[in-house]
Amino acid sequence: MAGVMSRRLDVDSLRALVAIEKHGGVTRAAEALGLSQSAVSHKIKRLEESLDCEILSRKANAPMFTAAGQDLLGYARRILGIHDEAILSLSKSTLQGKIALGMTEDTTLTDLSRILGRFRRVYPEVTVRTQVRMSLALQELLAQGALDAAIIQVFQHEVRPADILLFRETLHWVKSPDLILSKGDPIPFLSFDENCFYRRWGIDLGQDEGAVFEIVFECSSAAGIIAGVTSGLGVALLNQRHLRLDMEIIDKDFPKPPDLAYVVRRARKPRNPALETLVREIEAEVSRYGTLQIAV
Secondary structure (H helix, E strand, O other), X not given: OHHHHOOOOOHHHHHHHHHHHHHOOHHHHHHHHOOOHHHHHHHHHHHHHHHOOOOEOOOOOOOOEOHHHHHHHHHHHHHHHHHHHHHHXXXXXXXXXXXXXXXXXXXXXXXXXXXXXXXXXXXXXXEEEEEEOOHHHHHHHHHHOOOOEEEEEEEHHHOOOOOEEEEEEOEEEEEOOOOOOOOOOOEEEEEOOOOOHHHHHHHHHHHXXXXXXXXXXXXXXXXXXXXXHHOOOOEEEEEHHHOOOOOEEOHHHOOOOOOEEEEEEEOOXXXXXXXXXXXXXXXXHHHHHOOOOEOO
């Protein structure tokens, strides 16, 4: 038992392990963590030596993680969550105030929800009121002063100097493999509601290119659009995180959409210390992993 109790799990090594899983490999994890590939590999080697087992599979065509590695990942996420929350809690100042925050549906399904939960536990005197809307609707609320800040999607060329860039994503044309598009016929288009800037770009594109887009399905939820695509109802514009194996990417048939950027955009109000603290925590999480991952 003494030998087991003398073993230690290094927090930075666990963070490297989680980054490898999130980014799909040692090289990408190293880039996201700002480390060399050899430094990340060394951290994993230390874990393997401490636990006396293989964590990463070295066999060709095998899963990235061994069974032990998969088990350790579950523990690593829990350890890092508690570790980071403890650091915040013990180093916090007395922070009070209110934050009116806007988010898109995309961001509610990511680690951001966990970050907000942790923020509320660490700063119980700060009230965070969140509204979930489409990006254009959130921009309007910001202009009206109804929000202090919002995490929104914009096309990359629309990022403002005062925006805080969190990460970028690509946008793709998709359909079901079962859907046959006949040349010259209107293109059945699955659209988010009228506040969707994908939709506005797509309709404008159709007018410029001579194509006719016919909106056959409208839904403000990404889940609804995904279901419509996989059911073969029509063509849609979806960002990278919503792509599925049963979708066909048809970018070659249409002009390339602009890249997307997720940004924090503040309202033109006096600086709010509570908001600035929350923004710093979101930035720290993104710099750690390179993106806001889909929550599991």
